[in-house]
Amino acid sequence: MDFTIRAATLEDCKDVARMITELAEYEKAADHVEITQKDLEQDGFSKNPFFHGIIAEVPEQHKSKDGHSKVGYSLYFYSYSSFKGRAVYMEDLYVMPEFRGKGIGKALMRKVAQLGLAAGCTQLNFSVLDWNKPSLDFYFSQGCQDVTSDLGYHYLRCEGDALEYLAQGDP
Amino acid sequence: MDFTIRAATLEDCKDVARMITELAEYEKAADHVEITQKDLEQDGFSKNPFFHGIIAEVPEQHKSKDGHSKVGYSLYFYSYSSFKGRAVYMEDLYVMPEFRGKGIGKALMRKVAQLGLAAGCTQLNFSVLDWNKPSLDFYFSQGCQDVTSDLGYHYLRCEGDALEYLAQGDP
Numbered sequence: 001m002d003f004t005i006r007a008a009t010l011e012d013c014k015d016v017a018r019m020i021t022e023l024a025e026y027e028k029a030a031d032h033v034e035i036t037q038k039d040l041e042q043d044g045f046s047k048n049p050f051f052h053g054i055i056a057e058v059p060e061q062h063k064s065k066d067g068h069s070k071v072g073y074s075l076y077f078y079s080y081s082s083f084k085g086r087a088v089y090m091e092d093l094y095v096m097p098e099f100r101g102k103g104i105g106k107a108l109m110r111k112v113a114q115l116g117l118a119a120g121c122t123q124l125n126f127s128v129l130d131w132n133k134p135s136l137d138f139y140f141s142q143g144c145q146d147v148t149s150d151l152g153y154h155y156l157r158c159e160g161d162a163l164e165y166l167a168q169g170d171p
Numbered sequence: 172m173d174f175t176i177r178a179a180t181l182e183d184c185k186d187v188a189r190m191i192t193e194l195a196e197y198e199k200a201a202d203h204v205e206i207t208q209k210d211l212e213q214d215g216f217s218k219n220p221f222f223h224g225i226i227a228e229v230p231e232q233h234k235s236k237d238g239h240s241k242v243g244y245s246l247y248f249y250s251y252s253s254f255k256g257r258a259v260y261m262e263d264l265y266v267m268p269e270f271r272g273k274g275i276g277k278a279l280m281r282k283v284a285q286l287g288l289a290a291g292c293t294q295l296n297f298s299v300l301d302w303n304k305p306s307l308d309f310y311f312s313q314g315c316q317d318v319t320s321d322l323g324y325h326y327l328r329c330e331g332d333a334l335e336y337l338a339q340g341d342p
Contacts, residue, residue: 020253033254043257051251075253080222082191082246082263083204084330086214092253113329113338123330124337130323143333147326152301154319155326158284159255159294162314166295167284 001062001099005107008053008073013040015070016053023094027129044075051077051091054111056104064098071099074108078119087123088116105138127155172233172270176278179224179244184211186241187224194265198300215246222248222262225282227275235269242270245279247286252294259287261297276309298326 008016017037024033043050056072063069072095079089090112095105109124116124125147128135136146147153158166179187188208195204214221227243234240243266250260261283266276280295287295296318299306307317318324329337 024254029254035252035254035256039256043251050249050257075251077249077251078221079250079260080214080246080248080262081206083195083200083206085206085210086221089250091251110337110340113334117334117338122334123328124334125326125328127324128327130325139327139329142329142337144327144329147328148319149325153298153326154301154317155296155324156299156310156315157294157296157318158310158313158315163284163288163293163295166281166313167288169281 001102002059003071003099003102003104003107004057005111006055006057008044008055010041010045012053012055012070012073013037013044015055015068016040016073016075018068019070019073019094019096020092022096023092027132051075052115054108056095056099056108058099064096068096071096072104072108074112076112076115078116078121079125081123084122086119086121087125088112088119088121090124090126093126106142109142172273173230174242174270174273174275174278175228176282177226177228179215179226181212181216183224183226183241183244184208184215186226186239187211187244187246189239190241190244190265190267191263193267194263198303222246223286225279227266227270227279229270235267239267242267243275243279245283247283249287249290249292250296255293257290257292258294258296259283259290259292261295264297277313280313 014037017040021033024030054074055070057070074093075091077089079087081087093109113124185208188211192204195201225245226241228241245264246262248260250258252258264280284295
């Protein structure tokens, strides 16, 4: 099947918001999604954007059962390793279920890798849920390393009241 | 002890490079450090910087045994959660051993939290080695959550030949 990989624009935010919800359902995390189309428009397409996006699109005649021609996306941003330097972080890589197995996910990831290398990055980093074996198998087949299992790096997070309290400091 | 927390400037890169090496030695990863003072100058202090820095500085009369008055630092950059939106990632938080236990690390982290909240971020994320119990205890005491242990998120990485191969694609 033909498909196109291209940079996301403001007009894609509605479909990206839809696919973020689909991804969250797959990750059993639908309750955690607070992002809206408007957030994506503001945060990704104003000055100093917080992320960049890539869209996978199929021709009209191949659109999904529900009528969608935007069938996959990736969100990424540039980051930094104090040991290795410039890096790119792939926040999401998603392809709608009925379009999987056609190379679309790999093409999206390839585009992030190309953009990262072009910007001088030496690492492409991302995170995966440990029960998501199909995704892990795909990433390992691409030569990726599990830095948590191999080196012991754990993700930590401060949010909500803890973040507010940390910022306020002692009275 | 008095200390000052302030934004890093180009002139701090020599000391940041020194402290990155110290941190890597503590993390038993000295062999993995490829970053140089020049890299930090280019990547953090040109247009569209890849990171921002914060410095902890003590007065001259309290400088270290080796004569250093810049005794701690944090590197951070803005990131994005497709579920929750704007986030800040704390790449490093380091205080020289002889200056620990004086609240300097907490003050550095507080500054990152303040800057994150001011930029509309709802999460402060970072990673910690699972054997680094003193750091983990400190972060848990601040209300941080281990997202790897609690939710199963693993860090994955593509670099070197694997990254080049991914970007080139099939012949």
